[in-house]
Amino acid sequence: MVITVKGTNGQITADNEKVVISRKGFLGHITQGFKGDRTIYYTDIKSVEFKKATIWMNGYIQFITNAELATQKKSGVLHSSTEAIKDPNIVVFRAFKKEMVTDSQKIYNFIMNEIDSYKHSNSSSDAIQLSSADEITKFKKLLDENVITQDEFDKKKNELLNL
Template sequence: MAGKAIIHGFNQGFLAGGIVTIVLNGEKAGTVDQKGTAEIRFDGESTLVLKCGINPMKGKVTLQDGMVTEIQCKYNRLTGAVQAEVLSTVPYESAEADAARAQAVEQPLDVLDGGAKDILYLYEDHVVISHRGALNALSMGVKGDKTIYYTDITSVQYKKPALTAGYLQFSLPGGKEDRGGVFSAVSDENTITLKAGDGRITAKAEQVLEILNQKIREAKSGAHAAATVVQQASAADEIKKFKELLDMGVITQEEFDAKKKQLLGL
């Protein structure tokens, strides 16, 4: 079997340097910088020792075969000892399976980085708008990402960046998107601001716009087809009810025929 150790470097800011040497079964296996992370693989039960500089007081951990052990390097201010704090120990296969599942998360079809801390991710049935930076937080109060499904988008406005910034703006039902140009658009959470004077961003934006329009058309046509099926099913149910009334003698044949034509749109 095999195992793995994940070692996190010192996270205490007062340490100068703080590079930890990792020793596995008596041999140097690597180092980890302050606030960095290192991964060491091993076979069979092993002994891991962490030391820093000439300090004789080392951290020591026994690593179990077939397990993933996560370790945090600690520095004891009182004794000056390097300590190895075990954060978790999980089966190795389980950890690898979790990593595989994480990699299997849906990948975007395309990504547009507007160059102004706005990023647009395109997926099969939706987009994700990611606003980053203090300016966005102040102007929009936006934290995190926003998901918009193609079926909810009524239109996409595009202003090509030139001497001033441009933007891609999504209009939604009942939305109050800004119409005052780029200076208003940058405060709209449904907008991706595009940096001025960068031909690569402009070309990418126009490529993404084509994909967006195609996806929106596909989503709208699919939704329309689904609505048509529901409407047809509803009409069939209504005709069946009127046929039962006809059979019961509640309505005449002429009334049934007229209602049937009305429901079928004839």
């Protein structure tokens, strides 16, 4: 599934593994120049900051890949801060159209769902790998203490490694 939403200073396209920020339109080219698309994989995203646009305040979505990219003030009444517009990981939304508010919320929910799915699928496989490594270490200690034989150790190790 692919979702796309256009903001004031760019466009976000999200699929099951990544987010692509394209700088389309006049403000996108003014603030970011004629750079190519920016691809951010869910594995690289540390957090996502989202502020819904209202009639009085611009909204935005920011993909934080490291602490240095997080800016302090992002939006104000009827405008966005210069820092926010120039940040390569922020797309600004205005609430002039009701669809913009709905679409920005929809893509935010989709992205958070994908990040959550990614983290849960990887954390369970990491836990299994860690458990296997711990078990092998325990059996190696038993082998070193002559509690089990080399054959017993090798058999258990192969079993834990699914060999």
